[in-house]
Amino acid sequence: MAASDGVGARGAAPALPPDETVRDASPTRGTVPAGAPLPLAGQRDRRRPSSLRRFVRESPLGVISALFLLAAIVTALLGPLLGTGDPEALSAAAMFSPPSSDYLMGGDYLGRSVLARLVSGLRISLALAAVSALLAASVGTFLGLVSGYFGGILDELVMRVTDVLFAFPTILLGLLMAVVLEPGVRGVVLTIVIATIPVFSRVARGPTLAVRATEYTIAARVVGASPARILFRYVLPNVSTPLLVQLAFTLSGALLAEGALSFLGLGVQPPTPSLGSLLRDGKTYMEIAPWTMLFPGLTLALAILAVNLLGDELQSFTDPRLRSR
Amino acid sequence: MPRYVLTRLVTAIITTLSVATIVFGAMRLVPGGFAGAFLGPAAGRSPQVVAAIEAKYGLDKPIVVQYGLWLRNAVQGDLGQSLRTRSSVTSEIVRRSILTIELTLLATLMSLVIGIPAGVIAALRRNSVADMLTRAVSLIGLSIPDFVLGTILIYVVSTRHLGLPVSGFIPAGEDLVGHLRSLVLPTLTLGLITTSVVMRVIRSSVVDVLGEAYVVTARAKGLHPRVVALRHVVRAGLIPTVTIVGINMGYLLGGAVIVEELFSLPGLGRYALTGILNRDYPVAQGTVIVGALMFVFANLAADIAYAYLDPRIKY
Numbered sequence: 001m002a003a004s005d006g007v008g009a010r011g012a013a014p015a016l017p018p019d020e021t022v023r024d025a026s027p028t029r030g031t032v033p034a035g036a037p038l039p040l041a042g043q044r045d046r047r048r049p050s051s052l053r054r055f056v057r058e059s060p061l062g063v064i065s066a067l068f069l070l071a072a073i074v075t076a077l078l079g080p081l082l083g084t085g086d087p088e089a090l091s092a093a094a095m096f097s098p099p100s101s102d103y104l105m106g107g108d109y110l111g112r113s114v115l116a117r118l119v120s121g122l123r124i125s126l127a128l129a130a131v132s133a134l135l136a137a138s139v140g141t142f143l144g145l146v147s148g149y150f151g152g153i154l155d156e157l158v159m160r161v162t163d164v165l166f167a168f169p170t171i172l173l174g175l176l177m178a179v180v181l182e183p184g185v186r187g188v189v190l191t192i193v194i195a196t197i198p199v200f201s202r203v204a205r206g207p208t209l210a211v212r213a214t215e216y217t218i219a220a221r222v223v224g225a226s227p228a229r230i231l232f233r234y235v236l237p238n239v240s241t242p243l244l245v246q247l248a249f250t251l252s253g254a255l256l257a258e259g260a261l262s263f264l265g266l267g268v269q270p271p272t273p274s275l276g277s278l279l280r281d282g283k284t285y286m287e288i289a290p291w292t293m294l295f296p297g298l299t300l301a302l303a304i305l306a307v308n309l310l311g312d313e314l315q316s317f318t319d320p321r322l323r324s325r
Numbered sequence: 326m327p328r329y330v331l332t333r334l335v336t337a338i339i340t341t342l343s344v345a346t347i348v349f350g351a352m353r354l355v356p357g358g359f360a361g362a363f364l365g366p367a368a369g370r371s372p373q374v375v376a377a378i379e380a381k382y383g384l385d386k387p388i389v390v391q392y393g394l395w396l397r398n399a400v401q402g403d404l405g406q407s408l409r410t411r412s413s414v415t416s417e418i419v420r421r422s423i424l425t426i427e428l429t430l431l432a433t434l435m436s437l438v439i440g441i442p443a444g445v446i447a448a449l450r451r452n453s454v455a456d457m458l459t460r461a462v463s464l465i466g467l468s469i470p471d472f473v474l475g476t477i478l479i480y481v482v483s484t485r486h487l488g489l490p491v492s493g494f495i496p497a498g499e500d501l502v503g504h505l506r507s508l509v510l511p512t513l514t515l516g517l518i519t520t521s522v523v524m525r526v527i528r529s530s531v532v533d534v535l536g537e538a539y540v541v542t543a544r545a546k547g548l549h550p551r552v553v554a555l556r557h558v559v560r561a562g563l564i565p566t567v568t569i570v571g572i573n574m575g576y577l578l579g580g581a582v583i584v585e586e587l588f589s590l591p592g593l594g595r596y597a598l599t600g601i602l603n604r605d606y607p608v609a610q611g612t613v614i615v616g617a618l619m620f621v622f623a624n625l626a627a628d629i630a631y632a633y634l635d636p637r638i639k640y
Binding site: 163164167168169170171172175176178179180183252256259260263264265266276279282283286287290293294297298300301302304305308309312 | 336340341343344347348351352354355464465467468469470471472473476477479480483484575576578579580582583586597598601602604606609612613616617620621
């Protein structure tokens, strides 16, 4: 479990167990049932929608969370076009006004629309989480693949460095970044990336070690395929499933970390809205205007719930050992 | 076994040293320089003053020498002085960590008392209502961030006048009941996520054990299902708890920052946060290192306990 805890387990929130690195080395996509036509490049695309359809059939909860997330992303992206209003527009009349037909989620302490700020904050939080999760995933996966494939001193070095990085709970790392870089967005992204790189490099490394020893990899090497080709064509597809699951958990960890750091005043700085900074603002005035705190808080919790649920469902969908449970 | 403990101990010490080095190095990257931070605002920053201060704190020496001196002091337990209050960082950390440790232990206790029975029952009665409920609660518990939960708790408790203190802290020596009452909400806030983790881990671990050959044997030889469950399944299924408690420590230390800030508790986390927001570098440096140290050693203890409990682990 320690090998694949998200950003989370080390600080912001423990990742969802059980999500160990794949233990068996059997390639998940490489094997073809006897008698089946060889999977040529063109036929891979025909197999993808079928597994998507299977996921839709087997995991209604997963589909609901995916749809919810999609809706959140679309709302965040389209934001201003949806007529939610200007997040910076002030109105004395709307100050602390409870939810009404004009201000669906009420007004905040400056008379700004909570809905408009929520939509804009959601965009910033989602963007920050996505960018940092993807950055961490690419760097971490690369390190894991390379260190697992080449082994030796490089592997030893990468593993020792990740050991040290694992010793920083995420929030502590965030505190450190806030000192060195001044509180702000850069610190948040860097915190999430540094905290998550070791997770991805471990998730990628284990299967790489196993795939390196398989006959088809050895055959590829004998034929003269370059390490880069072997890593990307043979190893990566085998690792992609656990990585995808990990990416989901990392996204929820990243949302959580951004929220926590901004809530503490170390992340996104006012007046820029993010789910965390909105909650921080709302907390101050919650006794007179609870809606300024409730809506951002619930949005964040629901978004994290949806990502976790999706990750969970993906995990049990892709891991046959978990299916029967 | 002693050999395994020794290797793990050495690794933990090396990790701690690396952490300390990284933190020391990071503090030297601070914009404006470490000397600037010591001197504070630009007022009175004449070259002579700067030189005098640098000489006093040894900042004029090469960085390697500074590092050596700092490390020597740190190993001897001297983490320097707060720039604001001039008080010793070490004694502040010691004084404040009592509360943080208490909070961490209470949250751990909550997670074990609720999480273990729930996880075991869910696993033994898979797909029952109790199982569904446990899984739903743990998934939701994992998804509500502590700062959201804490804020909502404060709101509900204070607007509904439920009579629990939502802020501040009474020392145990003054009023033990009041002291515990002041920790109820912080413990709930901090403990929900770890409780959910324990539920999930115990459930899946017990489910794993149920499939083991020796459990099938125990059943086949006609032992009462309850005996099998208690003696063969649950005992083995609880082993991962140790690891989880160790890993949760990392979360709890980070969570302590949030919970202490939220409920205005004078613990280590709040000390770290105020130190950072005030740009009080020795405080920031000391608290981050001590936090990482606690995490590393909690995990070390968990690893050793795990090796001791699970005879299958080779040393």
